[in-house]
Amino acid sequence: MTRPIIVFDLDGTLIDTAPDLLDSLNHSLAASELAAVDEVGFRRFVGHGGRVMIERAHAAQQRSLESQEHDRLLKLFLDHYTDNIPGKSRPYPGVVETIARFEAAGYLLAVCTNKYEANSVALIEALGLAKHFAAICGQDTFAFRKPDPRHLTETIALAGGNPHLALMVGDSQTDIDTAKAAGIPVVAVDFGYTDRHVREFEPSAVISHFDALTLGLAERLIAAAGR
Numbered sequence: 667m668t669r670p671i672i673v674f675d676l677d678g679t680l681i682d683t684a685p686d687l688l689d690s691l692n693h694s695l696a697a698s699e700l701a702a703v704d705e706v707g708f709r710r711f712v713g714h715g716g717r718v719m720i721e722r723a724h725a726a727q728q729r730s731l732e733s734q735e736h737d738r739l740l741k742l743f744l745d746h747y748t749d750n751i752p753g754k755s756r757p758y759p760g761v762v763e764t765i766a767r768f769e770a771a772g773y774l775l776a777v778c779t780n781k782y783e784a785n786s787v788a789l790i791e792a793l794g795l796a797k798h799f800a801a802i803c804g805q806d807t808f809a810f811r812k813p814d815p816r817h818l819t820e821t822i823a824l825a826g827g828n829p830h831l832a833l834m835v836g837d838s839q840t841d842i843d844t845a846k847a848a849g850i851p852v853v854a855v856d857f858g859y860t861d862r863h864v865r866e867f868e869p870s871a872v873i874s875h876f877d878a879l880t881l882g883l884a885e886r887l888i889a890a891a892g893r
């Protein structure tokens with residue numbers, strides 16, 4: 667019998683990676699004489715991986731970006747980011763306790779992120795958390811990525827989870843749209859990187875701290891989804 671599973675988004679959900687993503691983004695933008703992005707601007711750019719962040723930063727400064735330069739800046743971003751893992755990134759408050767709570771209740775745990783898989787695994791390993799996750803799937807693990815629902819459903823399958831007893835936890839419209847398209851309930855954290863409040867995207871529930879992700883809430887949302 668496949669087991670119940672919670673699938674977590676990574677950036678802005680499980681781990682506060684903003685300081686490092688911002689440093690690496692600005693490292694790459696500086697190479698093309700763009701102004702540095704600030705914490706506020708960053709929130710509009712993140713959610714679809716490094717390539718899109720660079721693209722959005724150029725658009726925000728009305729700068730064109732042809733593909734060869736885009737590739738060059740993405741490599742600068744990824745090299746800088748990879749070399750600095752785990753940097754200043756840390757799990758959000760309550761994450762470690764939540765992992766223990768759901769593992770003790772027999773849940774599988776997995777990660778479904780638009781960060782590249784290698785960097786996702788390296789970061790989670792560097793923070794000593796990799797043993798808790800049955801699958802860590804990045805934007806490049808499959809031929810599709812969030813908001814394509816298959817990124818989530820294939821992560822559940824790879825982890826050996828039951829898609830009818832699954833719950834997604836995320837911080838962005840991308841995550842909420844992905845879960846909805848997969849017919850899987852989704853809890854949105856309101857402390858992540860979206861520039862609009864997550865309630866606007868109508869998740870199944872909103873939490874402001876992982877302590878609110880109780881076994882009861884998970885069971886209620888999974889039952890209500892009735893897949």
Ligand SMILES: O=C(O)COP(=O)(O)O
Nearest residue numbers: 676677713714715779780
């Ligand atoms: O790397 C990003 O841009 C977003 O990654 P996430 O899917 O873990 O939020």
Ligand SMILES: [Mg+2]
Nearest residue numbers: 675677678837
């Ligand atoms: Mg996120």
